[in-house]
Amino acid sequence: MSLLFKGRDAQTSSQNKSWFLRCYFFMLTVFRQGINSLGEMWRTPMASLMTILVLGLSLTLPATLYIVVKNVQQVSSGFSDASEISLFVKESMSEQQTQTLAKRLALYPEIANVKLISKSQALDEFKRISGFGQALDYLEENPLPNVVLVTPTSRYRKPQAAQQLLDKLESEREVEFGKLDIEWLERLNALLSLLKESVVTIALLLLSAVILIIGNTIRLSIMDKKAEIQVLKLVGATNTFIHTPFIWTGVWYGIVGGLVAFICVAMMLWWLESAVSMVAGVYQSAFVLQGLNGNELMILLLLAVSLGFGGSFLSVHRYIKDIEPDKV
Amino acid sequence: MIKFDQVSKTYPGGHRALEKVSFELGNGELAFLTGHSGAGKSTLLKLISVMERPSAGHVFINGVDLNSVSNRQIPFVRRDIGIIFQNHRLLERYNVFDNVALPLVIEGMHHKHIAKRVNAALDKVGLLNKVRCQPNTLSGGEQQRVGIARAIVNSPPLLLADEPTGNLDPELSMEILKLFEDFNRHGTAVLIATHDLGLIARMKYRSLTLSHGRMSQDPLSEERL
Numbered sequence: 001m002s003l004l005f006k007g008r009d010a011q012t013s014s015q016n017k018s019w020f021l022r023c024y025f026f027m028l029t030v031f032r033q034g035i036n037s038l039g040e041m042w043r044t045p046m047a048s049l050m051t052i053l054v055l056g057l058s059l060t061l062p063a064t065l066y067i068v069v070k071n072v073q074q075v076s077s078g079f080s081d082a083s084e085i086s087l088f089v090k091e092s093m094s095e096q097q098t099q100t101l102a103k104r105l106a107l108y109p110e111i112a113n114v115k116l117i118s119k120s121q122a123l124d125e126f127k128r129i130s131g132f133g134q135a136l137d138y139l140e141e142n143p144l145p146n147v148v149l150v151t152p153t154s155r156y157r158k159p160q161a162a163q164q165l166l167d168k169l170e171s172e173r174e175v176e177f178g179k180l181d182i183e184w185l186e187r188l189n190a191l192l193s194l195l196k197e198s199v200v201t202i203a204l205l206l207l208s209a210v211i212l213i214i215g216n217t218i219r220l221s222i223m224d225k226k227a228e229i230q231v232l233k234l235v236g237a238t239n240t241f242i243h244t245p246f247i248w249t250g251v252w253y254g255i256v257g258g259l260v261a262f263i264c265v266a267m268m269l270w271w272l273e274s275a276v277s278m279v280a281g282v283y284q285s286a287f288v289l290q291g292l293n294g295n296e297l298m299i300l301l302l303l304a305v306s307l308g309f310g311g312s313f314l315s316v317h318r319y320i321k322d323i324e325p326d327k328v
Numbered sequence: 329m330i331k332f333d334q335v336s337k338t339y340p341g342g343h344r345a346l347e348k349v350s351f352e353l354g355n356g357e358l359a360f361l362t363g364h365s366g367a368g369k370s371t372l373l374k375l376i377s378v379m380e381r382p383s384a385g386h387v388f389i390n391g392v393d394l395n396s397v398s399n400r401q402i403p404f405v406r407r408d409i410g411i412i413f414q415n416h417r418l419l420e421r422y423n424v425f426d427n428v429a430l431p432l433v434i435e436g437m438h439h440k441h442i443a444k445r446v447n448a449a450l451d452k453v454g455l456l457n458k459v460r461c462q463p464n465t466l467s468g469g470e471q472q473r474v475g476i477a478r479a480i481v482n483s484p485p486l487l488l489a490d491e492p493t494g495n496l497d498p499e500l501s502m503e504i505l506k507l508f509e510d511f512n513r514h515g516t517a518v519l520i521a522t523h524d525l526g527l528i529a530r531m532k533y534r535s536l537t538l539s540h541g542r543m544s545q546d547p548l549s550e551e552r553l
Contacts, residue, residue: 003397003404004390005485025436231417234377235478236407237434239400325379 030244037248051217051253056260058210059304062203063265063292069196071290076188085166089146090176098146101174105150110165113151119144129282145176159186207307210257214250214311222246222319230325243316247309254308258301265292329355329486329517330376335385337371337541345371347541348385353519358512360528361521363538369521372538373488376519377409378402389486407435410479410516414491416471418463418478424450425459428477435482449481450474453507469500476507480516487511489520493527501527 041048087105089098098116106114122144127136156165166180222229232242269291280287292300330353337346345368353359361369374380375387378394387394389405397405418427428449432442450456453473463471472492479487489508493501505520505527512518522528528535537544 002408003401004392004408022436025438029433029436227417228419228421231419232430232434233403234379234406234411234417235431235434236403236405238403241434 033244034248037245038252041249041252051213052256052260054213055210055253055257056264058206059257059261060264062199062206063261063300064268065199065202067265067291069199072192072195074290075287076192085150085152085169085178085180087148087150087169087178088176089148089174091145093174097174101172102148105148110152110156111150112153115149117147117149119146122147210307211311214253214308215315218246218250218312218315219319221249222315226323229320229323234325242320246316247312250308250312251305254304255301258304262292262297262300329353329357329390331388333386335375335382335387337375337380338383344541349543351536351543353517356515356517358508358518358533360533360535361519361538362523362525362528362535367538368541369538370490373490373521376488377411378405407431407482408484408486410484410487412475412479412489412492414494416475418471418474420463424455424461424463424474427463427474428481430478431482445481449477453477468495472496472504480511485516487516487518491522492520493522493524505531
């Protein structure tokens with residue numbers, strides 16, 4: 001595109017090219033600049049590595065918090081779904097009478113499921129989990145009561161309805177008393193939402209830190225290449241041409257930083273897995289620690305890339321403007 | 329090719345670099361621009377390459393008023409002007425080939441065409457055997473010639489040179505000037521700023537002399553007036 005000499009177009013590159021071809025060549029140039037800036041990062045490994053690690057670690061923290069929330073949610077959703085009522089059967093009732101009770105309760109329209117845990121079953125379990133083991137053999141008789149676990153239908157799982165159902169069940173002849181743990185569930189949910197809020201806040205803080213870190217790294221790199229930028233401007237490079245490599249550098253930092261964060265999170269999960277499965281075993285839960293799935297990895301990378309882009313974009317537009325060829 | 333019409337340039341701070349300068353450089357003409365240090369030679373070249381804007385008056389290139397060129401369009405103006413510097417301004421990180429190829433890469437030329445043109449440009453300045461060298465392994469004269477190759481690689485219709493022989497001995501200077509003469513014979517307009525009066529004397533070309541920001545003797549423009 002010649003501005004001053006109309007006939008000159010014919011001998012330079014953009015000769016008679018369609019709009020599509022020109023677009024294609026533009027993309028090709030941008031792509032080539034991307035590869036070049038990756039190569040450049042490779043040539044200064046120490047500086048790049050430090051920036052990348054800082055980014056990776058800054059992204060690891062919010063990602064970890066996210067995973068914590070996700071897993072706690074998984075656990076608590078397990079709890080709230082069950083919303084079980086434990087009915088402790090009177091000592092005086094025989095095995096037979098307890099079973100009749102269970103059968104009768106199963107017919108209630110408010111109740112979805114009934115499970116009977118006999119005192120001997122309960123004792124076995126207690127032996128296994130509590131660690132008292134053999135010591136319990138010295139007990140002359142089983143001190144544990146028979147328990148009927150009642151799962152209400154979904155309509156009766158809400159705190160108030162569940163409370164009413166509990167009152168009704170407690171009035172049964174065989175039942176000593178019933179227990180409905182609603183309060184701790186509410187507390188857990190409140191804690192969980194607090195945790196979620198703090199994850200968002202911390203994530204926002206750390207992500208702005210990431211933008212600033214990338215912006216500053218790109219600024220240093222711009223200062224470092226001042227002479228080069230001046231020469232580029234002198235031989236007729238457009239701002240886009242000069243900006244693109246720096247933007248790419250930011251984007252690469254984002255991609256690699258995101259991957260570092262992913263690896264950190266994966267390693268941390270691997271480290272914690274055995275401990276978590278032990279805890280889950282104690283709580284008799286089939287809980288499996290969940291990591292980042294494919295979608296979440298994509299989101300993490302996308303986030304990292306856009307932060308890289310944002311940081312470098314800010315720097316590039318702020319600092320390259322000031323570098324003019326005459327100010328040597 | 330270049331026309332200055334009552335151009336003045338005052339820098340912020342009040343230094344008057346140019347005062348009501350008027351001259352014209354014809355198509356395919358070669359001229360020297362001389363004057364003592366601080367006479368305004370560099371400022372004049374900066375006005376042509378739009379590194380600076382005039383405080384008053386107009387600069388025309390090929391009939392286009394540079395005042396009408398927006399900042400966004402400046403790169404496209406510079407693509408039509410080959411600029412050569414005293415300190416040659418090569419990029420140390422790249423080899424000779426990449427340095428010379430720079431203007432073509434910027435224009436988005438296909439790499440096959442780039443290689444052909446870069447080799448042609450380096451051939452013209454006699455450095456075809458140094459294609460893969462790093463600039464800092466070359467002598468001063470060679471570096472200057474790489475700078476010239478970069479300026480002519482996209483065959484601009486106009487060449488500006490700011491003290492191109494400043495750091496070179498007379499023999500090398502002569503060689504460089506011969507190169508400019510050669511480009512000029514092929515139709516390129518050349519404007520060379522220099523204070524090397526001996527050099528100018530040996531060559532029969534028009535010379536524009538600046539003194540304290542004023543164009544003092546320009547026989548041709550006087551004739552035209």
